[in-house]
Amino acid sequence: MSGLESFPPKIINQSIANHAYLMIYSSPSDSGTTLAGHYAIVLDIKGETTDANNPKGLMMHMVLLERGVSQIVCCEVHRYDKQQPSTFLNRVIALGRVSKQLDNQGRWRDWAIIVFINFIENHCNGIYTWGSSTNCQNFTRHLVRKLDLVWPDDIPVASDYAPMAIDLVSFYRDIEISSNTN
Numbered sequence: 001m002s003g004l005e006s007f008p009p010k011i012i013n014q015s016i017a018n019h020a021y022l023m024i025y026s027s028p029s030d031s032g033t034t035l036a037g038h039y040a041i042v043l044d045i046k047g048e049t050t051d052a053n054n055p056k057g058l059m060m061h062m063v064l065l066e067r068g069v070s071q072i073v074c075c076e077v078h079r080y081d082k083q084q085p086s087t088f089l090n091r092v093i094a095l096g097r098v099s100k101q102l103d104n105q106g107r108w109r110d111w112a113i114i115v116f117i118n119f120i121e122n123h124c125n126g127i128y129t130w131g132s133s134t135n136c137q138n139f140t141r142h143l144v145r146k147l148d149l150v151w152p153d154d155i156p157v158a159s160d161y162a163p164m165a166i167d168l169v170s171f172y173r174d175i176e177i178s179s180n181t182n
Helices: 105-123 136-146 163-181
Strands: 019-025 038-044 057-064 073-080 089-097
Touching: 019 136, 038 136, 057 105, 057 136, 073 105, 105 136
Parallel strands: none
Antiparallel strands: 019 038, 019 089, 038 057, 057 073
16 A cells, blocks of 8 residues: 555545645754754645644655664655644645646655655755755755745755754764664
C-alpha cells in the first residue's frame, strides 16, 4: 500500500480543493526559532479541510531516509488526515489555491518526487545528504515555487542564514547519530 488509498473518491468542497498549506513544526532541539524546525506542504486535493489550522490532504516533504541512522534524505508523500494536529505543529499558513490540475493523489505524488529529484540535482549538486542546501526548508520553499505560489516574507529558510550555521546543526546531528550507534 502506498498510503494514498484513503482519499475520498470525489472532491468534497470545490471551493477549497487544491489549496496548499505550509506546515511549520518545531523539533525537540528547537529553542523557539524555526531554524531547526521542519517544513512541509499539505495540498488539499479533495477539498476536505474544515479547519485551516489542521488541513487535510497530501503531505509532501523532505525527510531523513533512516532517522537516527544516516543523513540521507528522500521525498515523502503521504496522506495527512490528523484528527488533532501534532503538538510539534507551530504554525499553519494558507498559501492559496494551486492552479496545476492533476487527476489524483498518485499523480501528485509522482510530480512531487520528480520535483524532489530535480531539486537535488539542480540546487544541491546531486547531494542527497542533509546539509545547508539539502534540507526540508529549502525543499519546501522550492515546492511552493513549483506550485506557482508565493513564499511568505516572514518565514525564514535555513539557506537564508550562513551555511556554517546550518552545517553545525548537521554536525551535531551526526554526533548524535554516532553516539546512538556505539
